[in-house]
Amino acid sequence: MMKKSPVQRMEELVQFLPEKDIKFANKFIKERNFEAFSELVKSDIYKLETKIDKIEDDYSEERLSLQKTLAQLEKLKSEIDSYLILLGYSENELYGEDDYV
Numbered sequence: 001m002m003k004k005s006p007v008q009r010m011e012e013l014v015q016f017l018p019e020k021d022i023k024f025a026n027k028f029i030k031e032r033n034f035e036a037f038s039e040l041v042k043s044d045i046y047k048l049e050t051k052i053d054k055i056e057d058d059y060s061e062e063r064l065s066l067q068k069t070l071a072q073l074e075k076l077k078s079e080i081d082s083y084l085i086l087l088g089y090s091e092n093e094l095y096g097e098d099d100y101v
Contacts, residue, residue, distance in 0.1 A: 006083040013076035015046055016069050036088070038080045038094070045073050046061075 004012075007029065012026045021040055028037035048070050055063040081094050 006079055006086070010076060010079050010083070012073055012080065016072035016076065017041070018047075034084050038077065038084065041073060041077045042079060045070065045077060048073065054062055 010029060011026075014022055015031075017025055017040075021044060024040055026038060028034065028040065030050060048066060052066045052070065055066070057063060084094055085091070
């Protein structure tokens, strides 16, 4: 079995993005615009976290499903960031001060 490249792993995880963002994600991958791709995923993670926080029942099916999706988006963000570091970006360039609030 061949090991998948970082880009192949990203392409597999794109399916967890909101449907309207999948076409943008694929475009960013094709154009190798991983900075924009990272920002898109970061935005979707924030929106999903906000949506999860509004659900009061910690064990509702909807909340648990959204949390699974969130885990996949965080995995995608990690893949993108790791790849950007391989391309020579520093952590300071990838993470602004507001990313650790």
